Amino acid sequence: MPATVSEKTIGRLSLYRRLLYELRNAGEENLYSHQLAQMAGVTAAQVRRDLMSIGYSGSPTRGYDVRELGESIGRFLDSPTDQGVALVGVGNLGRAIMAFFAGRRPHLRIVAAFDTDPYKVNRVIQGVRCYSLEQMPQVVESEGIQVGILAVPAVAAQSAADTLVRAGVRGLLNFAPVPLRVPPDVYVEDIDMTMSLEKVAYFARQRASQKELQTW
Amino acid sequence: MPATVSEKTIGRLSLYRRLLYELRNAGEENLYSHQLAQMAGVTAAQVRRDLMSIGYSGSPTRGYDVRELGESIGRFLDSPTDQGVALVGVGNLGRAIMAFFAGRRPHLRIVAAFDTDPYKVNRVIQGVRCYSLEQMPQVVESEGIQVGILAVPAVAAQSAADTLVRAGVRGLLNFAPVPLRVPPDVYVEDIDMTMSLEKVAYFARQRASQKELQTW
DNA sequence: GTAACGCTGTGAATAATTTCACAATATAAT
DNA sequence: ATTATATTGTGAAATTATTCACAGCGTTAC
Numbered sequence: 457m458p459a460t461v462s463e464k465t466i467g468r469l470s471l472y473r474r475l476l477y478e479l480r481n482a483g484e485e486n487l488y489s490h491q492l493a494q495m496a497g498v499t500a501a502q503v504r505r506d507l508m509s510i511g512y513s514g515s516p517t518r519g520y521d522v523r524e525l526g527e528s529i530g531r532f533l534d535s536p537t538d539q540g541v542a543l544v545g546v547g548n549l550g551r552a553i554m555a556f557f558a559g560r561r562p563h564l565r566i567v568a569a570f571d572t573d574p575y576k577v578n579r580v581i582q583g584v585r586c587y588s589l590e591q592m593p594q595v596v597e598s599e600g601i602q603v604g605i606l607a608v609p610a611v612a613a614q615s616a617a618d619t620l621v622r623a624g625v626r627g628l629l630n631f632a633p634v635p636l637r638v639p640p641d642v643y644v645e646d647i648d649m650t651m652s653l654e655k656v657a658y659f660a661r662q663r664a665s666q667k668e669l670q671t672w
Numbered sequence: 673m674p675a676t677v678s679e680k681t682i683g684r685l686s687l688y689r690r691l692l693y694e695l696r697n698a699g700e701e702n703l704y705s706h707q708l709a710q711m712a713g714v715t716a717a718q719v720r721r722d723l724m725s726i727g728y729s730g731s732p733t734r735g736y737d738v739r740e741l742g743e744s745i746g747r748f749l750d751s752p753t754d755q756g757v758a759l760v761g762v763g764n765l766g767r768a769i770m771a772f773f774a775g776r777r778p779h780l781r782i783v784a785a786f787d788t789d790p791y792k793v794n795r796v797i798q799g800v801r802c803y804s805l806e807q808m809p810q811v812v813e814s815e816g817i818q819v820g821i822l823a824v825p826a827v828a829a830q831s832a833a834d835t836l837v838r839a840g841v842r843g844l845l846n847f848a849p850v851p852l853r854v855p856p857d858v859y860v861e862d863i864d865m866t867m868s869l870e871k872v873a874y875f876a877r878q879r880a881s882q883k884e885l886q887t888w
Numbered sequence: 889g890t891a892a893c894g895c896t897g898t899g900a901a902t903a904a905t906t907t908c909a910c911a912a913t914a915t916a917a918t
Numbered sequence: 919a920t921t922a923t924a925t926t927g928t929g930a931a932a933t934t935a936t937t938c939a940c941a942g943c944g945t946t947a948c
Contacts, residue, residue, distance in 0.1 A: 462934080462935075463871065463875075464934095464935075465935095466870075466871050466874050466875070467864075467867050467868075467871050470866065470867040470870040470871065471851070471864070471867055474849065474866065474867075488894090488895070488896090489895085489896075490895095495851065496851055497851040497853075498936095499936080499937070501936075501937055501938075501939095502935095502936065502937080504896065504897065504898085505897090505898085505935090505936080505937090507896095507897090508897070508898075513896080513897080514895085514896060514897090515895080515896080515943090515944060515945085516893095516894075516895040516896050516897095516942080516943050516944050516945080517893090517894075517895065517896095517943085517944050517945045517946080518895090518944085518945085519895070519896080520896095533870060533873075533874055534873075535873065535877055539873050539876075539877070541869070541873075547768075547771075548767060548768040548771045548772070549768040549771070549772060551764060551768070552763075552764040552765040552767070552768035553865070555763075555764040555765070556764070556765060556865060557865075557866075557869070560866065561866075561870075564869065564870065564873050602873075602876045602877065602880055603869070603872055603873050603876050605869070625876070626875075626876040626877070626879045626880045627872040627873060627875055627876025627877075627879065628872065629865075629868055629869055629872045633690065635687070635711065635712055635713040637713075641879045641882065642876075642879065643872060643875035643876055643878075643879055644872075645868050645871055645872045647863060647865070647868055648683075648687070649769070649772060649773075649845075649863065650686065650690065650773075650776065650777075651683050651686040651687055651690075652683075652845055652861050652863055653757070653773070653780065653819070653821070653845055654682075654686040654749060654777075654780065655679065655682050655683050655686065655861055656819055656843040656844065656845045656859060656861045657749075657750075657751065657755050657757075657780050657818075657819050657843060658682050658749055659679075659682070659842075659843055659859035660755075660818045660819050660841070660842035660843025660858075660859055661751055661755070661818065661842070661843075662859075663842045663843065663857045663858065663859055664818055664842045666857065678904080678905080680904095680905075681905095704924090704925065704926090705925080705926075706925090714906095715906080715907070716925095717906075717907055717908075717909095718905095718906065718907080720926070720927065720928085721905090721906080721907090721927090721928085723927090724927070724928075729926080729927080730925080730926060730927090731913085731914060731915080731925080731926075732912080732913050732914050732915080732923095732924070732925045732926045732927090733913085733914045733915040733916080733923085733924075733925065733926090734914080734915080734925090735925070735926085736926095
């Protein structure tokens with residue numbers, strides 16, 4: 457059981473847990489590494505390697521217990537106490553994010569939203585109270601928020617990040633197409649839709665031309 | 673110049689291009705690898721390595737020409753002809769995606785949207801015509817669409833993907849929290865917001881506790 | 889009981905990615 | 919012209935991530 461678990465493994469564990477949760481609802485009680493692997497789109501060896509890092513052991517004959525493994529991943533990934541999340545930017549994307557996460561994980565909930573638009577401030581949108589940017593330090597500190605989501609325009613991203621970090625946020629999920637500059641003790645995950653779409657376009661083209669070559 | 677360029681490099685090239693475009697607008701004419709690196713949040717060696725793969729050369733004294741390099745990346749990444757994109761799912765997220773990409777890259781535009789909701793079908797939303805799911809094969813084929821974006825609920829994702837692929841799509845950008853099963857000649861990029869948020873929460877917590885340990 | 893099976897856990901091998909480090913070089917200064 | 923300088927391009931090394939391959943082991947079947 458390694459002292460530190462890689463970013464990629466953490467991501468896959470989150471995926472495994474979701475799949476296990478669905479299996480549990482479907483009444484499954486146990487499964488083998490190769491089954492979980494096929495559902496997750498990875499190899500069986502990868503699954504076993506990942507599970508090593510959380511110290512969960514299966515049985516050679518029954519494989520893994522669906523419920524136990526799910527809970528085990530939960531203990532590893534989740535905070536023992538609830539983690540509140542701050543959302544900055546309540547535009548199209550921000551509201552879509554709110555809707556997407558609404559009612560999903562009670563342990564990791566959006567508990568406050570921030571926007572400059574005075575029409576949104578003090579409203580409750582998707583069950584989340586909306587504050588002005590000025591109130592950010594206050595609210596973040598009083599709620600003990602450690603995680604922020606940035607859904608603001610590119611130009612506003614860095615300053616919003618700075619304010620969040622100053623208020624004590626240690627992790628950012630950044631949807632703005634700008635690399636953020638943050639202190640080394642703050643973790644940033646970028647969701648760069650433009651980059652992703654361009655990657656897809658590039659490889660789609662490549663695959664399409666490979667297909668043509670096959671007939672030669 | 674390698675025969676095949678890695679997925680990660682393609683992603684970074686897309687980012688470099690965006691940064692170069694901004695620099696160009698700011699009137700910059702040339703820059704060094706370490707400058708681009710610092711803007712992109714990578715090392716200078718990484719930038720030089722990435723640029724090797726598109727065969728662009730700079731000068732030891734002037735560095736890279738901002739305009740030339742940007743165009744060079746464009747020639748490498750972009751299709752010589754325009755690439756149309758199909759968006760499936762015009763809910764909160766779908767509309768946010770439309771708004772996000774509206775007017776960004778003319779070469780890579782959302783040209784058709786699909787949804788089951790009869791209220792949306794035949795409407796024009798964010799400048800994009802909305803069709804029913806039944807029309808998908810037809811429209812995708814007649815428009816020559818090779819790239820699809822899935823912004824549908826998890827349960828609908830696989831079947832939407834199947835239809836797109838059958839109609840000729842070779843690349844998918846998948847926002848649904850489900851691993852898609854597609855033929856090997858179709859490229860899939862997943863944007864899994866739940867996984868990303870859980871990663872951020874995990875590392876935020878970790879960084880926060882490291883901070884505490886520093887004082888010991 | 890015990891033999892056979894097919895899985896897990898993991899050390900070792902391989903593959904992919906990044907970084908190091910330095911020769912080659914284009915320019916500016918003198 | 920020559921020298922000094924700071925950067926590029928790139929083999930080689932280091933690091934990180936994945937896969938192989940197999941010993942060890944519960945369980946089941948007989």
